[in-house]
Amino acid sequence: MARYDRAITVFSPDGNLFQVEYALEAVRKGNAAVGVRGSDTVVLGVEKKSTPKLQDSRTVRKIVSLDTHIALACAGLKADARVLINRARIECQSHRLTVEDPVTVEYITRYIAGLQQKYTQSGGVRPFGLSTLIVGFDPYSEKPALYQTDPSGTFSAWKANATGRNSNSMREFLEKNYKETSGKETIKLAIRALLEVVESGGKNIEIAVMTHKDGLRQLEEAEIDEYVAEIEAEKAAAEAAKKGGGASTSASS
Amino acid sequence: MECVFGLVGKGFAIVAADTSAVNSILVHKSNEDKVMVLDSHKLLGASGEPGDRVQFTEYIQKNVHLYQFRNGIPLTTAATANFTRGELATALRKNPYSVNILLAGYDKGVGPSMYYIDYIATMHKIEKGAFGYGSYFCLSMMDRLYHPDMSIEEAIELIDKCIIEIRTRLVVAPPNFVIKIVDEDGAREYAWRESIKSPDVSMA
Numbered sequence: 001m002a003r004y005d006r007a008i009t010v011f012s013p014d015g016n017l018f019q020v021e022y023a024l025e026a027v028r029k030g031n032a033a034v035g036v037r038g039s040d041t042v043v044l045g046v047e048k049k050s051t052p053k054l055q056d057s058r059t060v061r062k063i064v065s066l067d068t069h070i071a072l073a074c075a076g077l078k079a080d081a082r083v084l085i086n087r088a089r090i091e092c093q094s095h096r097l098t099v100e101d102p103v104t105v106e107y108i109t110r111y112i113a114g115l116q117q118k119y120t121q122s123g124g125v126r127p128f129g130l131s132t133l134i135v136g137f138d139p140y141s142e143k144p145a146l147y148q149t150d151p152s153g154t155f156s157a158w159k160a161n162a163t164g165r166n167s168n169s170m171r172e173f174l175e176k177n178y179k180e181t182s183g184k185e186t187i188k189l190a191i192r193a194l195l196e197v198v199e200s201g202g203k204n205i206e207i208a209v210m211t212h213k214d215g216l217r218q219l220e221e222a223e224i225d226e227y228v229a230e231i232e233a234e235k236a237a238a239e240a241a242k243k244g245g246g247a248s249t250s251a252s253s
Numbered sequence: 254m255e256c257v258f259g260l261v262g263k264g265f266a267i268v269a270a271d272t273s274a275v276n277s278i279l280v281h282k283s284n285e286d287k288v289m290v291l292d293s294h295k296l297l298g299a300s301g302e303p304g305d306r307v308q309f310t311e312y313i314q315k316n317v318h319l320y321q322f323r324n325g326i327p328l329t330t331a332a333t334a335n336f337t338r339g340e341l342a343t344a345l346r347k348n349p350y351s352v353n354i355l356l357a358g359y360d361k362g363v364g365p366s367m368y369y370i371d372y373i374a375t376m377h378k379i380e381k382g383a384f385g386y387g388s389y390f391c392l393s394m395m396d397r398l399y400h401p402d403m404s405i406e407e408a409i410e411l412i413d414k415c416i417i418e419i420r421t422r423l424v425v426a427p428p429n430f431v432i433k434i435v436d437e438d439g440a441r442e443y444a445w446r447e448s449i450k451s452p453d454v455s456m457a
Binding site: 090 | 311312315316318319322323325
């Protein structure tokens with residue numbers, strides 16, 4: 001087994017590229033990230049691990065914009081992310097320069113995934129250790145989109161997805177609770193998914209919302225706290241309703 | 254004969270340009286916008302070889318945008334001017350761009366500023382400037398009538414006087430002009446001065 005994981009360019013007998021698998025492990029160790037697509041809003045959320053006291057947290061941007069209508073969040077090796085994000089930003093402007101049109105979300109996702117794939121098929125390099133969640137609105141059609149890429153270079157579109165730590169739990173939650181939402185409801189769904197695996201509170205979550213009209217907006221900590229409070233209240237109300245329903249049936253019997 | 258000219262007033266800068274696209278004796282169109290809005294607070298008025306003009310100014314614009322995405326803040330006007338001059342200088346002794354540029358911008362804390370950058374990468378920071386045959390008339394007008402801290406009304410009056418001078422005294426004078434302004438509220442179109450209206454516009 002160990003003989004087939006040294007170089008990226010070597011398949012194992014059972015058809016695995018071990019370096020890619022190991023890169024996916026790196027992703028699984030990265031911070032949790034979630035993306036939700038609504039009818040008129042797309043939301044990206046990232047777990048914020050506790051900030052060291054002396055660090056200037058403003059310099060750690062986990063959700064970045066690639067263009068005025070595209071944003072990206074990722075899980076995994078942040079240094080690798082810098083490289084990919086830089087290349088993607090250049091491609092966004094290059095596309096605008098050559099064809100006088102902004103990129104579609106699918107185009108830039110395909111580009112990023114293509115880059116990630118290139119590094120699984122070259123000698124002397126290793127794959128990028130990150131998965132990305134890319135959101136945006138297509139120019140002209142104004143349709144919202146959410147895509148995910150991974151270290152192997154595959155990509156696909158999603159209604160909602162999660163990556164990074166505990167992504168399986170978040171994805172399960174989203175599968176159970178997803179419905180077509182818009183505006184605030186989309187934001188709440190994203191926050192609820194993150195709260196499944198992250199300690200409660202605005203300090204530990206970073207949320208960015210994109211609409212076609214207003215572009216990307218990072219939510220303030222106070223705003224996130226408000227949403228969290230709303231969600232906790234709804235949860236408590238739901239619990240109370242369940243308990244209340246149970247009590248009434250036992251009383252009547 | 255292409256003209257681009259502009260001046261800096263109190264808290265704003267204006268760039269005006271003719272709007273004719275000409276090939277030898279044929280006028281392709283009379284509503285070609287030669288003053289590009291580089292970003293929220295910058296204007297780039299350019300004249301020269303049409304292909305070079307579009308190619309070079311769009312290249313500068315996309316690089317200015319790229320800087321903003323990479324760094325989260327926009328380039329200053331001075332930095333943009335120096336970048337532009339650098340690109341012209343690098344290309345000069347290989348395949349030069351034949352483009353003359355007036356770059357105007359507004360920076361918070363600094364105020365309005367204007368840069369003269371010609372096709373052989375000369376750069377000057379100026380309060381008033383002009384390119385083309387029209388410059389013979391505009392520069393004289395501005396030397397006579399310009400003073401620092403002009404109001405918008407005064408500045409537009411001066412721009413209009415320059416346009417009238419070009420129209421009356423230049424043998425193949427461009428009929429139409431576009432005037433754009435940049436101040437703390439951003440870069441935007443101010444007005445068109447048309448003496449020949451494009452026929453297709455009224456047809457539609």
